[in-house]
Amino acid sequence: MTPGPLGAVGRFMATHRLAVVAVWVLVAAGLGVFAPKLEHALSGAMWEVEGSDSLAAREVIEREFGGLSSQSAVIVLQSETLAYEDPAFAERIAAANAVLANEQAFGPAVPPQPSQDGKTVMLQAGAVVDPTEAVRAAGRIADDVGALGDDQVLVALTGSPAFWNDFNEVNREGMMKAEMLTWPITLVILVIAFGSLAAAGLPLMLTAAGLISAMGVLYGVTQFTDLSIWTLNFAIMFALALGIDYALFIVSRYRGAIHATPEDPKFAVAVTMDTSGKAVLFSGLTVLISLSAILLVPIPAFRSMAAGMMLAVAFVLLAALTLLPAVIGPWINRLSLPWHTAGEHRSPWWAAFARRVQSRAGLLAIGSTVVLLLLTAPLLDLKTGMPSISVLPDDRQAREGYDALATGFGPGAPGPIQVIVPAGTDPQPVADTLGGTEGIVMVFPAQPGAEGASLISAMSAFDPSSDEIYSLVNTLRETLPGNILVGGPVAENYDLDQTLRGRASIVIGVVLVLGFLLLLFALQAVFIALAGVVFNLLSVGAAFGVGALAFQHGWAAGPMGFESQGYLTSWAPLFFFALVFAISMDYTVFLLASAREHFERSNDASEAVEGALAHTGRPIVAAAGVMIAVFYTFAIAGTLPMKEMGLILGTAVLVDAFLVRLVLVPAVLHLVGRRAWWLPRWADRMLPDVRFAH
Secondary structure, eight states, X not given: OOOOHHHHHHHHHHHTHHHHHHHHHHHHHXXXXXXXXXXXXXXXXXXXXXXXXXXXXXXXXHHHSTTOSTTSEEEEEEESSOOTTSHHHHHHHHHHHHHHHTXXXXXXXXXXXEOTTSSEEEEEEEEOSOHHHHHHHHHHHHHHHHTTOOSSEEEEEESHHHHHHHHHHHHHHHHHHHHHHHHHHHHHHHHHXXXXXXXXXXXHHHHHHHHHHHHHHHHHHHTTSOOBTHHHHHHHHHHHHHHHHHHHHHHHHHHHHHHHOTTOHHHHHHHHIIIIIHHHHHHHHHHHHHHHGGGGSOOHHHHHHHHHXXXXXXXXXXXXXXXXXXXXXXXXXXTBOTTOOTTOSSOHHHHHHHHHHHHTHHHHHXXXXXXXXXXXXXXXXXXXXXXXXXXXXXXXXXXXXXXXXXXXXXXXXXXXXXXXXXXXXXXXHHHXXXXXXXXXXXXXXOEEOTTSOEEEEEEESSOTTSHHHHHHHHHHHHHSOTTOEEESHHHHHHHHHHHHHHHHHHHHHHHHHHHHHHHHHHHOOHHHHHHHHHHHHHHHHHHHHHHIIIIISOTTHHHHTOOOOSSEETHIIIIIHHHHHHHHHHHHHHHHHHHHHHHHHHOOHHHHHXXXXXXXXXXXXXXXXXXXXXXXXXXXXXXXXXXXXXXXXXXXXXXXXXXXXXXXXXXXXXXXXXXXXXXXXXXXXXXXXXXXXX
């Protein structure tokens, strides 16, 4: 039998095994030299909205006002017993000024600003570098600043650069803990799933080759443009989860093929790549399409994270389609464990499970849908917001300084409002309007800029992460003339929040439409493609419902060790939707591609469902087990945003694999029967002939 295109590629790789392995070794080794440097080359900033008023205001402040924008460094000194005039307090003020003066990334500090009671002082120095370098500079001076404090006087570095520096350090510590837990757990699951020590190492080899290569390329990208530090976090997580998924499905299919044709291992590779390899290809394309929709969001951090994940997925996919067929062979059944049987590609247990589902299809379809809708219900009251200071531990300098500012100067002090009046415009009417706006408690005199603009700073009565401050920013923009820019840290957070909310529907719509079209292209059935998208939405909704209960309502705060913000992070609905949808489509493609393969052979819809579950049930459970372990490990060990992502993605896999793919989909396909595979004649003529049967 002549293999198809992917089968021919697989056979070529198997025939030229040594050459393929040598190329991958050279690529991974060459790029791997740069991989360890990636973490230190990434940016801790990039949270801004391109084209927004707040970013325009920041650029004017950096250009005309010595960089005293949201990216400036702030040192807070506070004492319960001493006033700022006391010699011991004054000595620390001078020492803190000296630390700022010795860091070239920051300009001259403004005169110390004491609080009304004289027990809190704020020092501020503008950043004369870009936000990425400002975060690095905050890391360089943080220890020197903290060393100035003692039991009498608290001295802490705060402000946006300090916040992101502390956040990145906490996140890095969490990632290291998560990775230490992830690898051994993953290896145990793989050994159990494969029943062979030799085969269990293949997914890890595949993931390592793809991830190391991607990290090397990403380091090269950082030499030309900034990439968010989150790029590495998500690239590692996705490469590990998907690499193991792809290896599981390909190796499981190869075992069945080599059992059928033990005399021709290369033909077994061709059969594997024509079936499971094709499903892996379409799955990878679906993931890439879902992630590409994030590029529509005009936030550099988001775009860099999406690009990094896409690159990691592309390398892992390339390794799955080239390196894996080159290295698999009969040897994968060596070092087998007692429960392993070399040829059990079709599982009698899963075939019996499929028949039980079909015998109660109506009841199970209704019951599964009700459960999913109940889990989705908390989304009706979903609230979102940008990360507050509570995402940092209490002992981090940025949080200590933030809290000291709030107690010494008022709750709005950590998030000042900065208003830019353009050159040629009288700033006094603007200042009067600010002073008369409800919620503004202090307006500072206008400062003239180097090119004629004026800067008016104001302090609100609200916490910088509250709903009230966002309403205040919106009120000011509606009240002030159109040529006035409202900026500052709270305005930047407001613009981020509004952009993420506004773009969510666009990104979700693009992902759904492209996902439907790709499923239609791959599976050649209208109902199957539509059902795949709808079932994915149910999985996503259920996962977010659980996330809302855990984080917005704080149900998981105690067990998971975090302080609830009262909402989900703003990027969760948009960003996590794309990730969850991509992962859900992974299982959709694997299960339905197998169903398509059996339907093409038998033309029997019931047998297609039974055969699909019998052949993919075990690898789906094993792959889901690995993904759940990976994501939940990050949820336990990471920062609050990582906890949100880990729990939501892990729950999505749990629900999607065990309830949707193994119960709801088989039940619905059985109820619909042959009509599920219907395709209009005009569409049949337009679409290429894609087949999974061999």
